[in-house]
Amino acid sequence: MAELPHFDVLVIGSGASGLAAAVAAERAGASVAVATKGALQSCNSAKAQGGIQAAFGEDDSPELHTEDVMRSSHETADPELVQILTSSAPDAIHWLEELGVEFTRQNGGYRLARCGGASRHRLLQVGDRTGHAITKMLRKAFDASPGVAFPNHPLTSLESTPTGWKAVCGDETIDADTVVLAAGGRCFKEAEERGELSTNHPGATGEVTRMALDLGAEARDLDALQYHPNGGAWPTNMLGYSIPETTRAYGATLLNAEGEEFTDPLGPRDEVSAAIFKEVEEGRGVETEEGRPAVWLDTTRIPQADAEVSLPYMLRRYRAGGIDPLREKILTYPVLHYQNGGLVIDADAQTTVEGLYACGEIAGGTHGRNRMMGNSLLECVVFGRRAGKAAAEKART
Numbered sequence: 123m124a125e126l127p128h129f130d131v132l133v134i135g136s137g138a139s140g141l142a143a144a145v146a147a148e149r150a151g152a153s154v155a156v157a158t159k160g161a162l163q164s165c166n167s168a169k170a171q172g173g174i175q176a177a178f179g180e181d182d183s184p185e186l187h188t189e190d191v192m193r194s195s196h197e198t199a200d201p202e203l204v205q206i207l208t209s210s211a212p213d214a215i216h217w218l219e220e221l222g223v224e225f226t227r228q229n230g231g232y233r234l235a236r237c238g239g240a241s242r243h244r245l246l247q248v249g250d251r252t253g254h255a256i257t258k259m260l261r262k263a264f265d266a267s268p269g270v271a272f273p274n275h276p277l278t279s280l281e282s283t284p285t286g287w288k289a290v291c292g293d294e295t296i297d298a299d300t301v302v303l304a305a306g307g308r309c310f311k312e313a314e315e316r317g318e319l320s321t322n323h324p325g326a327t328g329e330v331t332r333m334a335l336d337l338g339a340e341a342r343d344l345d346a347l348q349y350h351p352n353g354g355a356w357p358t359n360m361l362g363y364s365i366p367e368t369t370r371a372y373g374a375t376l377l378n379a380e381g382e383e384f385t386d387p388l389g390p391r392d393e394v395s396a397a398i399f400k401e402v403e404e405g406r407g408v409e410t411e412e413g414r415p416a417v418w419l420d421t422t423r424i425p426q427a428d429a430e431v432s433l434p435y436m437l438r439r440y441r442a443g444g445i446d447p448l449r450e451k452i453l454t455y456p457v458l459h460y461q462n463g464g465l466v467i468d469a470d471a472q473t474t475v476e477g478l479y480a481c482g483e484i485a486g487g488t489h490g491r492n493r494m495m496g497n498s499l500l501e502c503v504v505f506g507r508r509a510g511k512a513a514a515e516k517a518r519t
C-alpha cells in the first residue's frame with residue numbers, strides 16, 4: 123500500500139491563526155502542511171478591517187489591556203490566556219512588521235484608535251484593510267517556506283493513530299505527528315439557519331469544532347455568539363457588511379428615529395448591540411426601504427481627515443452604493459459576527475486532547491463570553507505562534 127504523505131505538523135485552516143501557526147512551526151524546524159477548505163485567501167481574517175490591539179500608548183500598559191478584556195468579558199475570560207494575550211501583543215506586532223506588515227503611523231508613532239470597551243487608544247490599523255494586510259504577509263512568509271499547501275482540501279475526518287493523527291482532507295489522507303485546528307468559527311452557518319445576516323465568509327461553518335468534540339476535546343462558551351453592533355442595513359450592496367467600529371472611535375454616534383443618541387458608542391459590543399435591539403423593539407427604530415429594522419449611525423461627525431486615513435475602503439463601498447457617509451447618516455443593525463467560545467486550550471494552545479492544538483476563533487477562553495474588537499486578530503497571531511511552536515516541539519518527542 124502506498125505510504126501516506128507525512129508531516130510533523132498539519133494545520134487545518136488558512137486564516138491568520140492557521141498561517142501564523144504554520145510559519146511558527148516551520149521556523150521551529152518542523153515539516154508543515156496547511157489544508158484548507160477553499161482558496162488560501164478565503165477566510166474571515168482577510169475581511170477584518172478595524173484593526174488589532176496592542177498597548178503601545180504612553181498612558182497604556184498590558185495590565186490596562188488585561189483589565190479592559192476582563193471587564194468587557196464580564197469577568198468570564200480565562201485570566202491566564204488574557205495575560206498571555208496582552209503581554210505578548212507588542213511582540214506580535216513587531217513580528218508582523220518583520221513579515222512586512224506596515225501599520226498606519228502618525229507623529230512618529232503608531233496611529234492608535236480607541237475601540238469599544240477600551241480605556242485607552244490601543245487599536246493599530248492598516249487603513250481599514252488590516253486583516254487583508256496581515257494575511258497577505260503571513261501567506262507570503264508561508265509561501266517562501268518549504269511548507270506544503272492543500273487548498274480546496276476540507277478536513278472531513280480526523281482520527282488518532284499510535285504515532286499521531288490521520289486526517290482526510292479532500293482527496294488526500296495525511297499522516298501527521300500533531301495537528302493544529304485553525305478552522306475558525308461558525309457564524310455563517312448559524313446565520314443561515316436563523317435566517318439572519320452575517321459578516322462571515324461562507325467557510326465559517328463549524329464542522330471542525332464538531333470533529334474535535336467527537337474526539338473528546340472540551341469546549342466552553344460555545345453558545346455565546348457575538349453580534350457586530352453595526353452591520354450595514356442599507357443600501358442593498360452593504361447588507362451584512364461590518365461597518366468598522368473605528369467609525370465610532372472617530373466620532374460617529376448612534377441615533378434613533380427621533381435623532382436622539384441612545385447609547386455610549388464606545389461601550390462593549392454586547393451592550394451596544396443590546397441597546398440597538400431595545401431601541402427597535404420599543405418602536406424608536408427606523409425602517410429601511412426594504413422594511414428591515416435599523417437605527418442611524420451618524421458618520422457625518424467623523425472628521426474628513428480621519429476618514430481618509432482610517433476608513434477609505436468603507437467610504438469607497440458606500441459611495442459605490444450612492445451614499446456618502448461623510449454627508450449623510452447611514453442605516454445600521456446588528457449582524458451575527460463572531461463565535462466567542464470554542465475549544466478549551468492551555469497556554470501552549472493545546473486542547474484537552476494531547477497532540478491536538480487549537481488557535482484563533484475555534485478556541486475559547488481568551489475573550490470569555492464577549493470579545494472586544496481588535497483582540498481576535500491579536501489572538502490569531504499570539505496563540506497561532508504558540509500553537510505552531512508547541513506542535514513542532516511535540517512532534518519531535
Ligand SMILES: Cc1cc2nc3c(=O)[nH]c(=O)nc-3n(C[C@H](O)[C@H](O)[C@H](O)COP(=O)(O)OP(=O)(O)OC[C@H]3O[C@@H](n4cnc5c(N)ncnc54)[C@H](O)[C@@H]3O)c2cc1C
Pocket residue numbers: 134135136137138139140157158159160162164165166167168169170171172173174252253275276277278304305306307321322323325326327328329330364459460481482483484495496497498499500502
Ligand atoms: C468582516 C469581519 C471584520 C472583522 N474585523 C476584525 C477586526 O477589525 N479586528 C479583529 O481583531 N477581528 C476582526 N474580525 C474577527 C477576526 O477577523 C476573525 O475572528 C479571525 O480573523 C478568525 O481567524 P481564524 O484564523 O481563527 O479563522 P478564519 O480567518 O475564518 O480562517 C478559518 C480557515 O479555516 C478554513 N476551514 C473552515 N473549515 C474547514 C475545514 N473543514 N477544513 C479545512 N479548512 C477549513 C477556512 O476556509 C479558513 O481558511 C472580523 C471578522 C469579520 C468577519
